[in-house]
Amino acid sequence: MDEENMVFDIEHDPYNYVRGVVFSRWKPFILHAMDTDEVTNFSRFCKQLPITQKVLTQNLKALEQDGLISRTVIPDTPPRTEYRLTDRGKSIIPLLHAVYDWGWHVMKEENLPIDALGEMWHGYREKEDDVMYHPFGNK
Amino acid sequence: MDEENMVFDIEHDPYNYVRGVVFSRWKPFILHAMDTDEVTNFSRFCKQLPITQKVLTQNLKALEQDGLISRTVIPDTPPRTEYRLTDRGKSIIPLLHAVYDWGWHVMKEENLPIDALGEMWHGYREKEDDVMYHPFGNK
DNA sequence: CAGTATCCTTAGGGATACTG
């Protein structure tokens, strides 16, 4: 055995994997929305998240490929598309809550402003109808 | 009250905050290493993580500013620098473990190769001396 | 409705060389 270190390969590491699969900019919000809604369609996402259709499509496609969500096209006229969490997708939700909670408390400690809409989604603030006009789900 | 939606501002959202503060490419590994080592110095990090000094410095500086680690310069000749987790830094460790665990299980389900060194650090694989030659800590 | 197709911008990271 030589003195050469075995070198750590981040490409095959679970942290890095999770980073790509769930911690991109918008995925936590998409997953959270789908957990809240049970059945969610494309246009609902667009209503309150300031995310472009292109990025939304990219993220939904990736989430589907990674097995976190399922996509069903319903052949109506016009056809609709339904998204829902798979078991794997559901299994990440508690972790997302824990992440939000940790971040929320640290931001409070640092006196950083926290988005009110997100707080309502997570039950950290009383829901107000005028703000929750399109609370990700049924109007 | 107008019909205009209140728009969600991701810049003030805890998810996004945590993403920046702990889920950049290398921070989980740096934090994990510091949790394992208690007291860690700069050069130890360089031994096994394939990370450049510049990026390491950037990350350590950011972690310090965000209150996750503390930095102490010891006036020897040459001066050394010691890093250790703050209470806030320690408080994120269980969450990191949970992330690793979730990712590890999903990668197993998908038959994706998992880095052996990372598995040993996390206790998912028996430690082998020839592989753990520089296990982040004391040689 | 649920996307594609283009084009562009930027933050985070990598490579390499240099310093008190």
Added chain:
DNA sequence: CAGTATCCCTAAGGATACTG
């Protein structure tokens, strides 16, 4: 030892327009 200083590259995302 513990960093700076440059330069470069790429992936993720944003803006805008178009489509079956």
